[in-house]
Amino acid sequence: MIIKIDVTNQKIAEEVLSVQLASYKVEAELIDCYDIPPLRDTVSTLQRCGETFYGYYVDGELGGVISVKIEGDIIDIHRLMVHPKHFRKGIAKRLLDFIESHGEGDETLIVSTGSKNTPAISFYKKSGFVKMGEVKVKEGLSITSFEKKRKRNYR
Template sequence: MITPLDITHRETAQQVLDLQLPSYRVEAELTGFDGIPPLRDTVDTLISCGETFRGLYLDGELAGAISYKLEKNLLDIHRVMVHPRHFRKGVATALLQSLLDSTSEAHRVEVSTGSLNHPAKKLYRRLGFTEVGEEEAAPGFWMTRFQLIREGGAG
């Protein structure tokens, strides 16, 4: 079940951090870059990040989470993470689809991932996102930006 997570509670922030670190370690391995900002987070930085979080629990364990900011017509997805124990169970798809379904007022949706994170890029394409560019986020580390324009909206 997907539920809102109150990231301002220390216990919740710790749960998210315990999910986030192994999740982003996998992305670091895929991309060959260990400077991914979520790997530097602490409970305190999560508490103060200003993002809205939702989590998906499997057998009582936080298996995945997504965070975002929603401003007017823009849904900006900041984090999509799945604990490696729960890979290939549809967790990321469920989190993304639930968020998209519940934020229809956002006509533009944006998300980024490491350019060498092929599983994430495949997922975003499958959900209808289009690549809109790449940028070098750190020397030798490239991020791919994706966008989804939904009916009734303009960029």
Template sequence: MIKKIDLQNSNLAEELLALQKASYLVEAKLINFFEIPPLLENIDELRECEESFLGYFEGGELSGAISFTIDGDKLTICRLVVHPDHFRKGIAQRLLTEVEDSNRGLTVYKVSTGKENPPAKLLYLKNGYKLINDIEVVPGLYISNFEKRKVEE
């Protein structure tokens, strides 16, 4: 089940923090960079991030989450995390689909991931996102930026 995460709920916020640390640790190993901001974030920083969060709950347990911001007609996915115990179950796909379906009126969707993160890149490509560019954000670390534009029907 997918539902909104209220970061003011202490238990949920703590669960989300633990989930994102477990998930981003896997990405950190893939891209060989361990200073990914959400990996170092504390509970107060998480609560102050001004992103909207949806969680994927399996058996009452938070097993995946997505966060996003909206600016005009543009939605930016900020985080998409799945607990390593729940990889390869389609959770990331369900969360991505939910965010897009819930925000059909928007025309541009953006997301970034580590250039050396093939699973994330494949997810975005198979969902119609196009690689815009790769940017070196710190020496030796490249981020791949993706965008999906809805065409008027």
């Protein structure tokens, strides 16, 4: 079940941070860089980030999270994370589909990930995203950005 969650709530922020740290530790290993912003977050920084969060619950437990910021017709996916014990259950796809299905018009979805994170890159390409560019952040760390334009069917 996917529901909007309020990270200003201490308990929910703690649950989100727990999923985030577990998920991004896997990404850090994949890209061989452990100094990435999601691993430096705290409950407090999550609570102040200004993103809208949605959680995917598995038997009452937070198993995955997606967060977005919407500006005009741009839906910026800031975080898409699944707890490692729930990998390969289709949770990331369900969260992404949820965000896509709740748009209000012609929108562009944007997202970025570590350039060496081949599972995420494959996931976004398979989901219809197109690579827009790659930026070197520092030695050994590059970020690849993607976008997906979509049109809503108006009835």
